[in-house]
Amino acid sequence: MSWKVATLCSERRFGSPVRKQIIMYLADKASDDGSGIWCSKGTIARQTELGETTVKRAISEFLSEGVLVETGRRACMNGYTAIYRIDLDAVGLLEAICDPNMGTGSRVDGVRCGPGRGASPDGVPGPQRTPNNPKTIRKPPTRGQAREEEVVPELEKAWKAYPADRRRDQRTSLERMRQALSEISPDELIAAVRAYAVETEGFTRSKVSFSDNWLRDEKWRRHIDDLRRRKAETEAAAEKQLGQIAAWVKARHGMCKHLTKAQVVDAVERGLISRQEAHAAGVMR
Incomplete structure (x- = not known):
């Protein structure tokens, strides 16, 4: 049992009493890092007095949300039991259950701030607020x-x-x-x-x-390198093709009749051929 994991889960909202009951049961079986949870869904259903279908649905939801991670399997009499880990980072991002800001009914600060009256001759000033005063604790963001x-x-x-x-x-x-x-x-x-x-x-x-x-x-670096390499190869192939098109136009080659208007315009705009050469080859009007 881990009080650390149980405390963290108890301070977060899980969307329903059933989900909260199941995650608290799993937290009770976890180590301090959230790992080492191995108990069948049938066992969870029996000990929480919930339906097995309800337990299976909740476990599936926790897995899809990343709150629960399956880390392995353990052999048992019915085949195997999944081993789970509660992702503490994922739980920490859930909405916190904050205590309401309820007053004490008194407008006077009950903590002594003036000189002390103990054995010390000068006395020791008390703190303005106790260390656990709600106003000194920053509430986590929802x-x-x-x-x-x-x-x-x-x-x-x-x-x-x-x-x-x-x-x-x-x-x-x-x-x-x-x-x-x-x-x-x-x-x-x-x-x-x-x-x-x-x-x-x-x-x-x-x-x-x-x-x-x-x-x-x-791990994105490998994919970026591949993308940039393919892009460079595509651009090089396109540049080579434009060079071939320019050579055909200048030589008034028979392949000119297969050229598209866009290819000719691109070659002209890149300065590979002139408009006069394109007109002479009959590929531009």
Whole structure:
């Protein structure tokens, strides 16, 4: 049992009493890092007195949301039992349950601020507020506030381009995206994300990188290099083709009759041939 994980989960909203009951049960089985949870859905259903279908649905939702991660399997009498880990970063991003700001009924600060009257001759001034006074504790931002603070237009599209089932720790991912954009353009980052998604389509969750790790390890670099190389090769091939078109026009080659107007105009605009040469070859009026 981990009091750390249980306390963290108890202070966050999970959307319904059933979901909260199940996550608290799992937190009770976790280590301090959220790992090492292995209990069958039937066991959870029996000990929480919930329906097994309800438990299966909640577990599936937690997995898709990234709150719960399947880390392995353990053999049992019925086949195997999945081993789970509660993602503490994902739980930390959920909306916090804040205590209401309720007054004590007194307008006078009950903490002594003046000189003390103990054994000390001069006395020791007391603190203005106790260390655990609600006004000295900054409340964590809600999930909505965190999203409004972190998501900016140029990063939102890149975040949404990452496969939904692999998004994790939005705040860290957006910060690492912002760092990546100091070297590459948003379009290149989006293209790299999509290329990675296509490359790993059909892979199991244990074989793919979640957004925060993928960006931390700068795995986008390989895809960016491939994209830039292919772009350079395409541009070189187009340049070579225009050179061949210019040579045909200058020589009034028989292939001129197969040229399109756009190809001729492009060659003229690039200065590879003149309008007079194009008129003489009969490819421009």
